Amino acid sequence: MSASAQHPTHPETLSEHVQDATGESVFNCYQCGKCTAGCPLAAEMDFAPNQILRLLQLGLPGMEEEVLKSLSIWLCLTCETCAARCPQEVELPKIMDYLRQQSLKRGLVHPKARDILAFHQAFLDSIRKNGRLHEVGLISAYKLRTFHLLQDVLVAPKLLARGKLSLLPHGIAGKADVARIFAKCAAADAEAGRHEPQTDKAEQP
Amino acid sequence: MKVGFFPGCSLEGSAREYNESLQAIAPVLGFELSEVPDWNCCGATAAHTLNHKLALALPARILALAEKAGLTELLVPCSACYTRLAATRDELIHDEALRRDISSIIELPVTGRTKVLNVLDVLAACASDGLKDKVRKPFAHKVACYYGCYLTRPEKLASCKRAEDPQEMDDILRLVGAEPVDWAFKVECCGAGLSVSRTGSVAELSGRIVADAADRGAEAIIVACPMCHTNLDLRRDAITEKRQTPYSIPVLYVSQAIGLALGLSPRSLGLHRHHVPVRLPERPAPSPEPALQPSGPKED
Numbered sequence: 007m008s009a010s011a012q013h014p015t016h017p018e019t020l021s022e023h024v025q026d027a028t029g030e031s032v033f034n035c036y037q038c039g040k041c042t043a044g045c046p047l048a049a050e051m052d053f054a055p056n057q058i059l060r061l062l063q064l065g066l067p068g069m070e071e072e073v074l075k076s077l078s079i080w081l082c083l084t085c086e087t088c089a090a091r092c093p094q095e096v097e098l099p100k101i102m103d104y105l106r107q108q109s110l111k112r113g114l115v116h117p118k119a120r121d122i123l124a125f126h127q128a129f130l131d132s133i134r135k136n137g138r139l140h141e142v143g144l145i146s147a148y149k150l151r152t153f154h155l156l157q158d159v160l161v162a163p164k165l166l167a168r169g170k171l172s173l174l175p176h177g178i179a180g181k182a183d184v185a186r187i188f189a190k191c192a193a194a195d196a197e198a199g200r201h202e203p204q205t206d207k208a209e210q211p
Numbered sequence: 212m213k214v215g216f217f218p219g220c221s222l223e224g225s226a227r228e229y230n231e232s233l234q235a236i237a238p239v240l241g242f243e244l245s246e247v248p249d250w251n252c253c254g255a256t257a258a259h260t261l262n263h264k265l266a267l268a269l270p271a272r273i274l275a276l277a278e279k280a281g282l283t284e285l286l287v288p289c290s291a292c293y294t295r296l297a298a299t300r301d302e303l304i305h306d307e308a309l310r311r312d313i314s315s316i317i318e319l320p321v322t323g324r325t326k327v328l329n330v331l332d333v334l335a336a337c338a339s340d341g342l343k344d345k346v347r348k349p350f351a352h353k354v355a356c357y358y359g360c361y362l363t364r365p366e367k368l369a370s371c372k373r374a375e376d377p378q379e380m381d382d383i384l385r386l387v388g389a390e391p392v393d394w395a396f397k398v399e400c401c402g403a404g405l406s407v408s409r410t411g412s413v414a415e416l417s418g419r420i421v422a423d424a425a426d427r428g429a430e431a432i433i434v435a436c437p438m439c440h441t442n443l444d445l446r447r448d449a450i451t452e453k454r455q456t457p458y459s460i461p462v463l464y465v466s467q468a469i470g471l472a473l474g475l476s477p478r479s480l481g482l483h484r485h486h487v488p489v490r491l492p493e494r495p496a497p498s499p500e501p502a503l504q505p506s507g508p509k510e511d
Binding site: 139160165 | 221
């Protein structure tokens with residue numbers, strides 16, 4: 007299996023799309039497994055990090071969907087341990103970011119990753135509205151998205167007692183500027199999506 | 212020394228004691244913090260997980276505002292914010308087309324000329340500028356210096372020289388009287404952004420870190436990241452439940468440990484805001500049982 011060193015001009019397989027978007031070639035991986043050995047959450051994953059790369063290398067259509075449907079891509083903490091130790095310098099965290107974005111666009115998010123996704127979405131909503139993260143708003147929005155209404159009810163009073171919870175958001179003067187940045191990035195993402203396969207179930211972050 | 216300052220969102224809320232302690236030690240150590248006007252959130256894990264361009268544009272607005280304010284160096288105390296700003300700066304510097312594209316998205320010129328510093332960079336500069344002479348009450352405790360992910364990785368963005376066994380924080384703590392222990396979880400991930408959405412996983416990862424620090428005889432864990440602090444301190448009850456062992460070892464920000472050594476009051480450093488009470492033994496003998504801590508070659 008040869009490494010396609012050049013940028014594919016018309017990416018077709020998922021591995022080609024990965025390379026087009028991130029500059030990373032999955033074919034540099036020779037399956038030593040060092041990424042998996044050091045991954046803090048490998049034990050909880052459905053596919054170990056090196057298996058994700060293997061599925062991408064094989065590039066069969068069913069396998070690509072397996073990757074995008076996996077829980078692994080959402081559990082990746084982007085701790086960068088795999089990239090720091092990879093003898094082939096494959097930047098797996100960059101690849102994981104791309105795979106998550108594709109998984110979301112194609113409506114293939116693993117059911118057990120819904121809470122993780124809900125948290126990220128609530129986080130971005132808070133920034134879009136206020137320019138900065140409002141922690142109380144984030145947690146409330148997360149609870150509403152996931153119906154985990156009672157989660158951390160014992161933590162909140164501790165934070166409040168220690169003066170760590172601000173009930174109102176710290177809005178910034180450039181709030182509208184930040185909202186415009188969000189709108190432009192979402193539009194750019196939708197435009198890029200037109201060149202990617204199977205984006206029928208698209209969902210915006 | 213005047214240095215730009217990007218506190219980031221946590222320092223306004225759950226990590227306000229990190230901000231308080233930095234503001235308290237700055238004048239004593241001779242640096243002035245100049246906050247970036249009207250800064251926004253860096254986007255954190257959420258942005259780079261969901262939208263690549265947004266993950267560059269949000270930090271780019273902060274860098275652009277810092278440039279506009281004439282700041283040549285920017286201290287970013289949160290390690291997670293630090294890596295987002297440093298990564299964005301790196302991409303902007305090396306890609307002119309991207310620079311133009313991002314400039315048009317944020318509607319501000321941005322070059323990436325403002326240098327991004329983490330808290331260890333700034334403290335190392337203070338260390339070579341007479342930190343030792345300013346110590347009033349040596350922080351004579353055994354400490355586990357916890358670096359986590361983004362002070363050491365990715366290597367091209369991190370200033371720590373040894374990715375697997377960094378020494379920068381250990382060296383600074385030694386200068387103020389502490390005795391860093393040799394331990395195995397210096398650069399392991401605490402579970403980071405999954406703290407809310409997957410608390411069980413975070414309790415597992417953070418639990419291993421707390422347990423190893425305590426088992427090696429450390430009296431405090433020293434951190435430099437609000438997310439690490441949240442997971443090791445605020446999530447202690449979840450850790451206790453997971454491991455079925457109570458651990459009382461407190462978690463201090465590096466700025467709090469230095470502040471105590473400078474003779475500042477615990478209250479001005481926000482020590483009362485922690486979940487795990489900060490109870491440190493009063494001045495233990497410098498090295499009670501030296502035989503237990505052989506200074507052999509370090510594992511790498």
